Amino acid sequence: MSREKDRDLPSAAGDLAKQHPAIWAAYADLGKATADAGSLTPRERRLVKLALAIGASSEGAVHSHTRRGVAESIAAADLHQVALLAIGPLGLPRAVAAGTWISDVTSDK
8 A cells, every 4th residue: 555545544544554654564565465466357356355354244344445446446236246245155134234334335425
C-alpha cells in the first residue's frame, strides 16, 4: 500500500500504520508478493479476497474488499454473487450476513 492510502485506512488499520510504519510496510510488501505469486487477474484476486473475508466472518474485511471492488469497477451484482456462492459451503445465515455487509457499501443511502 502506498503511504497516501495509509491515511485513508479505517481507524484500527490506520492507527497501526501510523504507530508501526515498518510493520505496515512489511504487511503491504507481503500483500504485493502474494498478489504477484500467480496468474490471477486483479479482479479475480479481489473476488477471492472477498470470499475469504466472508468465510472468516470478518465484517470489516468484507466492507474493505467490497469498497476496493467498487473502486476497481467490479459490479455490485458480482460482489453480491460471492455472498450467494457462500450459501453452500458456509450456510444461509453467513451468506445473508455477508450480503448485508456488501450492501452496506454498495447500496445508495
